Amino acid sequence: MKIVLDSICKEFFSRGLRVEALKSISLEVEDSEFLTVLGPSGSGKSTLLFIIGGIEKASSGEVSFHGERRSSGPMSAMVWQQYALFPWRTVKENIIFGNEVRGIPKHERNSLADRFIELIQLKGFENHYPHELSGGMQQRVALARSLCNDPEILLMDEPLAALDAQTRTLMQIELLKIWSQFQKTVVYVTHSIEEAVLLGDRVVILTSRPGQIKEMIKVELERPRTLDMMRSQAFHKISDLAWSSIQDELLKTSSKK
Amino acid sequence: MGSSQIWTKIKSFFVNSIPFIAILILWESLGQLGIIKPVFLPAFSKVLVALYDITVSGKLFFHFTRTIYRMAVGYFSAVIFAILFGLAIGLSKPMRQFFNPLIAATYPLPKVSLLSLFIVWLGLGNPPIIAIIFASASYPILLNTITGILQVDKTLIKAAENLGANHRQVLTKVVFPGAIPIIFGGLRIGAAVSLIVVVAIEMYIASDGIGYLLAWATEFHLLELLFSLLIVIGIFGIILFKGLDLCESILIPWKK
Numbered sequence: 001m002k003i004v005l006d007s008i009c010k011e012f013f014s015r016g017l018r019v020e021a022l023k024s025i026s027l028e029v030e031d032s033e034f035l036t037v038l039g040p041s042g043s044g045k046s047t048l049l050f051i052i053g054g055i056e057k058a059s060s061g062e063v064s065f066h067g068e069r070r071s072s073g074p075m076s077a078m079v080w081q082q083y084a085l086f087p088w089r090t091v092k093e094n095i096i097f098g099n100e101v102r103g104i105p106k107h108e109r110n111s112l113a114d115r116f117i118e119l120i121q122l123k124g125f126e127n128h129y130p131h132e133l134s135g136g137m138q139q140r141v142a143l144a145r146s147l148c149n150d151p152e153i154l155l156m157d158e159p160l161a162a163l164d165a166q167t168r169t170l171m172q173i174e175l176l177k178i179w180s181q182f183q184k185t186v187v188y189v190t191h192s193i194e195e196a197v198l199l200g201d202r203v204v205i206l207t208s209r210p211g212q213i214k215e216m217i218k219v220e221l222e223r224p225r226t227l228d229m230m231r232s233q234a235f236h237k238i239s240d241l242a243w244s245s246i247q248d249e250l251l252k253t254s255s256k257k
Numbered sequence: 258m259g260s261s262q263i264w265t266k267i268k269s270f271f272v273n274s275i276p277f278i279a280i281l282i283l284w285e286s287l288g289q290l291g292i293i294k295p296v297f298l299p300a301f302s303k304v305l306v307a308l309y310d311i312t313v314s315g316k317l318f319f320h321f322t323r324t325i326y327r328m329a330v331g332y333f334s335a336v337i338f339a340i341l342f343g344l345a346i347g348l349s350k351p352m353r354q355f356f357n358p359l360i361a362a363t364y365p366l367p368k369v370s371l372l373s374l375f376i377v378w379l380g381l382g383n384p385p386i387i388a389i390i391f392a393s394a395s396y397p398i399l400l401n402t403i404t405g406i407l408q409v410d411k412t413l414i415k416a417a418e419n420l421g422a423n424h425r426q427v428l429t430k431v432v433f434p435g436a437i438p439i440i441f442g443g444l445r446i447g448a449a450v451s452l453i454v455v456v457a458i459e460m461y462i463a464s465d466g467i468g469y470l471l472a473w474a475t476e477f478h479l480l481e482l483l484f485s486l487l488i489v490i491g492i493f494g495i496i497l498f499k500g501l502d503l504c505e506s507i508l509i510p511w512k513k
Contacts (some may be wrong), residue, residue: 032405057416074421084416088434088511103432129511149420 001067001075001152001185003029008061010047011116020210021047024061027204027213031067032183036196038246039206040253045189046081046157048211052187053078053155065152073098073150073177081158083142085130092117092126098149100191116144119178136167143175147182154179160195169227172198176225193242197235198225207246208253215245299481307481308488317489324455324466327383330398331390332451338445343402346438348428353403360399368392368459376462386458393454394447401443405436422427438512441505448497456490 021044022097026042029035039045050056051245052063053076067073077098085094096109104112117126120140130138136197139159146154160168160175178187190196196203203217221229229235281301287293288300293305311317346352368389375385409432417431457466467486474482505512 055419074419076419078410078416078419080416082412084410084412086413086417086431086434088437088509097417097422097430099428101417101420131511140443145420239363 001065001069002031003027003153003185003187004064004066005029005052006062006064008048008051008058008063010044010051010056011059015217022051022058023210023212025211025213026061029185029187030201032185034179034186034188034199034201035204036200036202037187037189037204037206038191038193038196038242039211040208040246040249041191042209043206043249044209044211045191045206046200048206049078049155049187049189050128050159052076052153067152071085071150071152073102074151075151076153076155077146077149077151079139079142079154079156079159081161083130083135083138083162085138085142085145087130090127090129091122091133094130094141095144095148097145102149112148116148119147120144121218134167135163136171139163139171140174143178147178151184153185153187156186158190159188162221162241168195172188173225173227175199176223180224183254194230195240197221197242198230203238203242204247205242214249215242217242217245272347284286296478296480298454299484303481304484304488307479311470311482311485320466320470321489321493323463324459324468327386327459327466328390328451328455330383330393331387332448334387335391335394335447335451336398338391339398339447340402340440343399343440344406344433346399347403347406357392360396364396364400372458372461381462386455390451390454390456394451395411397446397450398440398443401442401446402436405443407437408439409435416498432505438509445498445501448501449494452490452494452497484511 005025005027007023008025009020011018011020013019036062037045037048051058054063055078086097089097092113096104096113098109099109099112113126118124120143122137122140122144125133125137130141133141142159157223160171163171176199188196188199190199197219200219203219204213206212207214207216221232221234221237221238236250258344273413284298285301288295288298288303308317339503346356357412372385372389375388379385379388413431413435414427419429422430455466456471459466460472463469471483471486474480474486
């Protein structure tokens with residue numbers, strides 16, 4: 001599914017003051033593309049994601065989707081930074097939530113759940129509650145829950161930000177493996193430059209508030225991506241490019257605080 | 258459960274018993290050694306004899322069941338009313354705006370002070386006692402239900418909507434289960450309040466029940482009986498809370 005954003009603006013009021021979060025964002029995300037969005041905190045990255053997902057409304061501008069619907073599920077599914085798993089549901093019950101509320105028959109749900117539990121390698125943990133799992137495992141469940149709903153588009157809001165550095169790196173590779181099996185269109189928000197380059201086909205860099213597109217970098221690394229690539233010349237070149245672009249924005253943000 | 262777990266449980270039971278045993282030994286020796294006169298504090302063994310007497314005579318059972326009956330009727334009607342009313346208030350902003358000031362104004366009022374009024378309205382006997390238990394237990398359950406509904410993580414609600422849940426499904430599958438742990442805290446406080454209130458009111462106006470027996474023992478200075486009743490109330494309190502613990506572990510298996 002292709003996503004077209006046409007001059008998206010978002011403003012809101014905070015304590016009576018008008019705050020401009022996003023300013024004329026125009027952007028096309030190709031079908032099955034993995035697009036990463038990089039920006040300083042407060043650049044409206046998450047807001048942009050919420051607007052694409054229909055969770056928030058843009059103040060002006062338009063989001064449209066083009067292409068043939070291939071799945072039975074909703075247009076998009078969100079993966080949240082703080083996992084947002086239901087604490088009263090087991091791993092399995094969390095994964096099939098979307099199918100349950102959409103009225104998919106029970107036997108179908110169960111076989112789907114089994115398939116996804118296998119996919120995220122949590123066999124044996126089906127009946128555990130989220131609080132009994134590590135952060136990495138919880139985020140895998142959250143990913144499975146979104147994928148199991150069979151959306152056309154996966155929207156990910158800094159999904160690995162709460163993990164420790166090693167788990168995070170492993171999860172990045174695992175995420176890519178899972179993504180390559182489904183070939184969904186992904187918009188992935190992060191504040192890590194390495195992560196944005198390692199995962200993305202393209203990296204969009206946003207300016208500090210109000211968020212505007214500062215630069216679009218194409219990541220010319222072949223897939224499947226590996227951890228070894230992170231030590232390659234090409235990877236460093238792209239990362240440096242992203243870094244120099246975002247540096248001024250970070251400085252702007254920090255001087256404001 | 259492994260044998261090491263059972264062993265840990267037995268050990269913790271004995272560790273928990275130590276303060277009680279220490280107090281009982283001190284208590285008994287104060288009486289036996291004549292340090293404190295029996296008119297002020299009867300020896301623990303005398304209290305046990307009194308407890309035995311009221312148990313075998315059936316007196317304890319008779320009065321205890323009266324108390325339990327009042328408490329149960331008052332408490333459970335409070336549970337049903339307060340949870341339903343709390344859900345309505347928690348889910349609706351106009352309801353909250355209307356009822357919050359009323360709740361704030363009436364909550365601190367000691368419900369026991371309404372006793373005379375309830376007697377005028379409801380007559381003597383069980384109804385005014387049950388009404389006061391109901392009123393006293395309702396508030397903590399009501400307030401916790403409202404808080405429980407309001408504190409449900411907004412991200413979870415957004416996540417459910419994003420996964421395709423409609424308004425009704427968000428309520429039944431996210432808001433209600435998310436509120437249960439807090440509501441359960443209210444059920445606990447309500448149960449404790451009910452026990453306190455039923456005994457206190459029986460001391461005033463009842464002609465049977467544990468509270469009545471307590472007042473009677475005080476009037477005739479039957480300290481052995483008085484202490485044996487306090488022990489009964491204490492043991493009942495422990496059973497009540499262990500029972501609530503059990504309900505909680507069944508109702509909220511996901512709790513940390």
